[in-house]
Amino acid sequence: MHRRTPALLAAALLLAGCTTTAGTPVAQTERRGPTGAVPQGLERFYGQSLTWEDCAGYAETDDDRKTITADGMRCAHLTVPLDYTKPGGDTITIGVLRKQATRPQDRIGSLVINPGGPGAAGLSTAARLSSEAGLNERFDFVGFDPRGVGSSDPVITCLTDRERDEERAEDDEVDTSAAGVAKQNEENKDFAAKCAQRTGKGAAMLANVGTRDVVKDIDVLRSALGDEKLTYLGFSYGTRIGTTYAETFPANVRAMVLDGALDPSQDVVDELVAQGQGFQKAFTDFVGWCVQRQDCSLGRDASQAQAAFQALVRPLETRPVTLADGRKLSYGDATTGVVQALYSEQLWEPLNTGLNELKQNQGRYLMLLADAYEERDQTTGEYSSTQDAFTAIRCVDDPRVTDPAVVLQAQTRYKQAAPFLDDGNPPSAALDACAFWPVPNTGEPHLPQVQGLPPTLVISTTGDPATPYEAGVNLAKALGGGLLTYEATQHTAFLQGDSCVDDAGKAYLEDLTLPAAGKRCSS
Incomplete structure (x- = not known):
């Protein structure tokens, strides 16, 4: 940001295959949705099957390829409407990665992760973080490339x-x-x-790449993954996605960690x-x-x-x-x-x-x-x-x-x-x-208006250069959630090696227990 910082299966599991003769998993198609609330007219998207396959073709860089093709990583394309006001019109696809819970008998659900940006691809972030804090034992780690980004199609160019x-x-x-x-x-x-x-689909694509539409994609993903409620982890700009989701679908939230917050009211x-x-x-x-x-x-x-x-x-x-x-x-x-x-x-x-x-x-x-x-x-x-x-x-x-x-x-x-x-x-x-810009803005700064939202957790770092500490304080207050303060000079903190922060976040995500009011951790 510089210059320019447990749900049950809702439908039968359909298997397309198990392994090749060499032991390499082949594509596997499954249907877990529709699950939870489904907006009228979007049933086919919320109930779609996902075909999980090798992730190599989803990588943008060599480093990504090494990360997302590690053991246990599988990828799929989620189909969503280009324009949610026209669900019978053009569609686009969203790249998704999943590493399933290693203790499936104790699985809570999916942890959907966004690394920020805006515009950052999310597959490698989810793959990399899946080894941290033991959360992958009880959660499927799920990363996605937001519409127009990375392995999604079309890509903003x-x-x-x-x-x-x-x-x-x-x-x-x-x-x-x-x-x-x-x-x-x-x-x-x-x-x-x-x-x-x-950019593929031209101005129509550009008109529908904003946060307003990304959160609707996440809700489709939530259902397709078989989760009645969303458990979400957003870093940096990913906190804006989380805040907008909480405003749009408050009843669909199970838990939400927002780390490195943008102040939603700032222009x-x-x-x-x-x-x-x-x-x-x-x-x-x-x-x-x-x-x-x-x-x-x-x-x-x-x-x-x-x-x-x-x-x-x-x-x-x-x-x-x-x-x-x-x-x-x-x-x-x-x-x-x-x-x-x-x-x-x-x-x-x-x-x-x-x-x-x-x-x-x-x-x-x-x-x-x-x-x-x-x-x-x-x-x-x-x-x-x-x-x-x-x-x-x-x-x-934002308004221009x-x-x-x-x-x-x-x-x-x-x-x-x-x-x-x-x-x-x-x-x-x-x-x-x-x-x-050839299309109008679809969002603007404002304090979130949320009704019926369960407690959320905001993590804010005192020396965060890209998303200053007070922005996190303001967001926690606006959402009526908990605040965890981290005393350090860096951008974001969760799942980055500090046991105090990681333990607090893990306890919240697993047990829905917020840290004590005024809780602080230091590097």
Whole structure:
């Protein structure tokens, strides 16, 4: 988020096969729905069969392929309406992964997981997390690629890999002159047009990729999995999905963990500023760690570290660093790499190494960090769908900003909130791609209105740079649920190795027991 952070079977189990002669499972078709509440007109979707098969064909990257093809992982495509107001019209498919509970006799149901983004693919996240905290003993771990993302079809497509590389290298955002602003506006207008032209089903797809529609897909998935009620785990933007689901289907919720919350009442400008403040705090924490080291890239004086950082990165605006493979580390890529590292204390070491490299006119580490953020494969140079999907989803989730004066004010406030990212140029009034989006927004910020929602659990981290702590406090209050505070500098916390957080979340998901009021954990 930077620049652009036990149900019973409802129907008979139908088996298409068991194993091949070599012992490799073959496709297996089963029908578990319809289960629970079924909206009128959607019966065929809620009661559909799912064919579980090998996951290799669902992977976007080599790393994904290794993760989602591990033992026990099976994948399927869920069919849903393109437009829920026209259930007899076009359909699309959603990629789904499941790792079944290892103690089926004690199975509670499915744990449906979303990693955030918006636009992040969810299969590998569910596969990776299934080994944590013992939750897979009693829950099927289920990940899904939201509509338009990853293994879902069609995929939101805006830029080619080459165009994405070129966009990153150009650094147009640092030119805030009238001519520079006009050029950025034209490029963003062109980007919006390409999204409509290159995405399967065109503008109709773009009009229906927002959170409003994703939560309806999740409810179809809940029924097809055979769960009368949804048990859900959402990280970061996944908390917005969870909140919207809770508003839309409150009676269908069993349990919900929302970690790294977005404040549902913030507009895009206030959210941008709050995020800037979060990254500034994370940068300050990094500096505090760095200046204790002999090899600190920013010197040993914390009061001078921000100036030292800017002296390192600002020259890249006009003199990018050429890497061994011929790519150029731009100012934008350098700062993106820094932001990527600020998501977790575990990345501070490579960040310090990268900044020390930059002193030697080298940029390998910072580019690796930027590529990780942009999800660019190091071997093939291919990008995942995340960045295109991020823009498309945000453009329909929130009202667009079309007034240059409002943009100018927002950029001014952001520079004040995150001065370490001030590029030294005047604020820009350039509009973003959403200002030129070919379809209207389908959502807007608001406090959730929930009736009959069971207690939910929000986890919020005090030093979270991307989704600041207070956003979690506000969301827990709005949902009338519990709050677990984690004292650390990182983005999200559950199932990431802290036993205090993991034990509390596991107890809630299994037994529906919320942690004591005021419960805090620390790293």
